[in-house]
Amino acid sequence: KRAMVKRLQADLEGERLQATAYTEQLESEFHINKDIEERGSVYACGTNYAGQLGQGDTEPRSVFTAVQKTRGIGVVRVATNADMVYAVTADHEVLVWGGSGAGSTGIHVDADDEWAKEMYMEPQFVTELQGEEATSCSVGASHAAVCTSGGDVFVWGHNLAGQLGLTDFQKRPLPTILTYFETDDDIRVRQMECGENHCCCLTTAGAVYSWGHVDSGRLGLGVKERFGARAEEKLYFPAPTVVSGLSAEPIIEVSCGAAHTLALSEEGKVFSWGLGAGGRLGLGDFHS
DSSP states (O other), X not given: OHHHHHHHHHHHHHHHHHHHXXXXXXXXXXXXXXXXXXXXXXEEEEOOTTSXXXXXXXXXEEEEEEOGGGTTSOEEEEEEOXXXXXXXXXXXXXXXXXXXXXXXXXXXXOTTOHHHHTGGXXXXXXXGGTTSOEEEEEEOSSEEEEEETTSOEEEEEOOTTSTTXXXXXXXXXXXXXXXXXXXXXXOOEEEEEXXXXXXXXXXXXXXXXXXXXXXXXXXXXXXXXXXXXXXXXXXXEEEEXXXXXXXXXXXXXXXXXXXXXXXXXXXXXXXXXXXXXXXXXXXXXXXX
16 A cells, blocks of 8 residues: 555656646746747738738638747838738848739749749748848838838839839839939938828928829829820829928828828828828818
8 A cells, every 4th residue: 555655646746747847848938939029020810812911821810820930030110001011120121921922022033933933921031122221111002112221212013103203114123222312412211101102201301202193182292293294194203202382391200091191290280181082181071
């Protein structure tokens, strides 16, 4: 009986030690995962037909799920459109995923590379922007932009409305520097935002510039078309143009919707212009 009692006691002690070790392992894993999460991870949910959830597949998720390849890399900024995502890390790297691999990814993909065709389902680094010190990103319906710590802007994607601001209408599959602001050392871009087919930026001097599709007054230029342009290009402003109506206001932030734009002044005033449908301009009516 004494031997049996000793064996039972030994078995119970073994189970206790095993349970303690398992608990300690769980606690250790919890702290490791907590540390990883605190260093910047992205979570996503919703439809996933274009790989926009970054999970390596095209299955939808009904709850927020960690994008595994972003865990612990210090993501500080995320921008999305209908089916594509960009992220900027604390180390100034830019990642992209989604868009079925056919959107404005900013990545060169060999059409004959079968593996490359599947890359869009998980985050990939935009190698063309490595070393450029990216600080923020924005994405429109078919174009994207990145600001750098030095005040440079890189743009890429479709350009049928001149939304890249490069003075032409040619598509740019890879990041291309916006040269308009390179001609003046005193003008650097502080913030850059993309609408559906237009862009708006704020310079270090507090000036606001816009370009792209002028429809519904989304550019804030006070005109409905570009005078002197060919008939098929009258609605498009392919170069940054100053929003002169804000020249007397110390603007500190801008934001673009699909077809409207907002600006916030240093004094707390909010300015809005563009498509007024649904009352989105906050002006008490539905006018553009």
